[in-house]
């Protein structure tokens with residue numbers, strides 16, 4: 001029954017995550033969504049994109065999930081906030097796409113990355129897709145804000161080779177201001193990944209006058225270094241590529257006049273992480 005409700009008209013592969021996609025599951029029933037979330041047999045996805053070199057090691061196939069509980073002021077994919085904007089994709093449709101690219105991903109030392117949105121809004125689908133991917137011998141990465149990390153059991157964490165953990169701010173008040181949510185669960189998930197010896201690439205979006213607080217970054221860098229499992233830190237300079245989406249969706253965008261960080265600021269922040277012995281990119 002679930003397959004009947006998928007939107008077969010929408011191509012699974014998008015040109016880019018910057019493509020605006022809305023309302024693709026607006027006609028699915030509440031019971032269908034509930035069943036999909038409970039079983040993980042169907043995921044709600046913005047799109048798949050191929051050829052990414054920045055979302056994990058090697059060349060990646062990236063599945064962009066729909067649904068996020070954060071409301072980051074700098075989000076460049078606000079159309080992925082609402083799960084119903086994504087298309088309903090049965091697990092077997094996703095795995096057949098993986099089979100198509102599996103050989104190439106292995107040759108290019110890459111794999112599958114689940115990003116979003118926030119993938120763990122659909123934790124059962126994440127686990128099923130990651131498990132199927134690992135069974136094909138393909139590397140798995142999860143790009144997450146970490147807030148719902150407790151939804152994954154220790155065994156399920158073993159299906160994820162790498163966590164791209166987005167920490168939005170060290171300071172609790174600033175984190176809440178930037179995202180609308182507390183930072184505590186994300187830091188707890190980072191500690192748990194450390195205890196379980198699961199690799200982390202830490203991601204930090206750098207926005208001038210919003211997330212560039214020197215003291216906070218020093219504390220975050222010390223925390224990350226102390227975990228012992230952070231393989232690298234990606235300092236991601238804020239950009240305005242998501243601005244058209246905010247405008248088209250009619251959401252008030254607080255950062256419309258903010259410029260990308262100057263090279264000197266990016267270098268200062270990278271150096272703060274390097275001082276703690278971490279590798280930055």
Ligand code: SF4
Nearest residue numbers: 068070071072075117
């Ligand atoms: S966690 Fe990611 S998808 Fe969610 S609001 Fe923040 S930037 Fe956007």
